[in-house]
Amino acid sequence: MEYMKAFKNLLFPTRNTCYFCRQNVQIIEQFICDDCRAYLEEVHKEVDMDSIYMEKAYYALIYSRLARDMVKDFKFHGKSYLYRPFGEIMMETIKEHSIHNNIHIIFFVPSHRRKEAIRGYNQSELLAKYISKSFNIPMSNNNLIKTKHTKDQNKLSKQDRLTNLDKVFKLKNRDEVKDKNILLIDDIITTGTTMIQCAKILIENGAKEVRGLALTSSKKI
Template sequence: MNARGIPGFLGGALLDLLLPPRCHICRTQCSGADPLHICDDCTAQLPFITEPFCSVCGVPFSATGDSHPCGRCLTDPPPFQAARAVFTHTGSCRDLLHAFKYAGQAHLRRPLGLLAARTLVSFAGHCRADLLLPVPLHRARLRSRGFNQALLLAELLSRHWQIPLQRQALLRTRPTVPQMELDRNARLHNLNDAFAVASPALVADRRIILVDDVTTTGSTLRECALVLKRAGAAAVFAVTISHAP
């Protein structure tokens, strides 16, 4: 009998025996019991964001102490209620995201999405969200890349958090230069009028969690949240995999 004829658990065990899973980071063999497929040593070295961080935008602080709003959020409050990221955008996290986003390794959405689902589950519960919305790509970028990384992550988060996913409520109306290719000043203006809501009825009076892969200056999340609030969203939150330090 081949693996397809064996019930799921036994079939998976047989496949792990024949083709042992390898850590996505160091490529050593690791246990197939955890679907992350990241070994314990590499997991321990991932740059998880811990307190203190900005209690509004989620930017990590280098000092010690309690979480509190950062200077920017005090002087220029964002249109979203709160945002959180799992990691600082450094080291192995950055490498995984680059492979996922730019090297076509879409399977990496699983470990990245699972880490986000586990780490930010309390935050998601606090949001009491009605919908998850992925940050959209312009159709030209989508054709070039072949997938929207934010949508792939949002699909997994939707399943784990049991929050409905709305794929097309938020639209990208014009192509933009990738944020990471710009300096801070250019990033702040690059996304002006780049997003629109397909129909206000899709978001009106809803509590929404935006999903994206990386937060740099926060301009993308701010612009998306502003458009959603103008369309009548009751509250907007955001989650990303990483945040630039």
């Protein structure tokens, strides 16, 4: 029994444990201790996406070494609980730009079913659920889907990025998006193409406006 309790605490940090470094601390804010927070640079930046499908996107953190390592742990190393501190940071971006005042529904960038089965979860969906619940904004579930397994955008040339995601996203129910202002959630903006391709499908199916929100961006924007 004690073994199972210790194992659970390892996977899911307790209330007084920093979700990044796992140290027990007396004072903690947004699940992160002051020492770890000192290595994070919050910018809550607005970005011009230069697309007819998505004019604006936002990201919360500079892509620092700590941010990069934590995102990799979140995506690839099973640390799904990191959606809590990351969600809290992204919520500050939403508040700073008053994004929540004009959003009808939240979507997230979908993963292909094969990749999600291997990983066990979609990190963007976890973030979207946390933000949806916190702001009491409805979240779409399994409406926007990815129908084709693709290569990672950051491993491709600029030209290949444009074709890699062509016609891989599909919307199953257009009534959910008609005349709606949509917030599209992802963990990281790498090239911007993924968000724009998702927004393209949403706009073409009747959405009024799509804005993007990511935790961080490895793109120089």
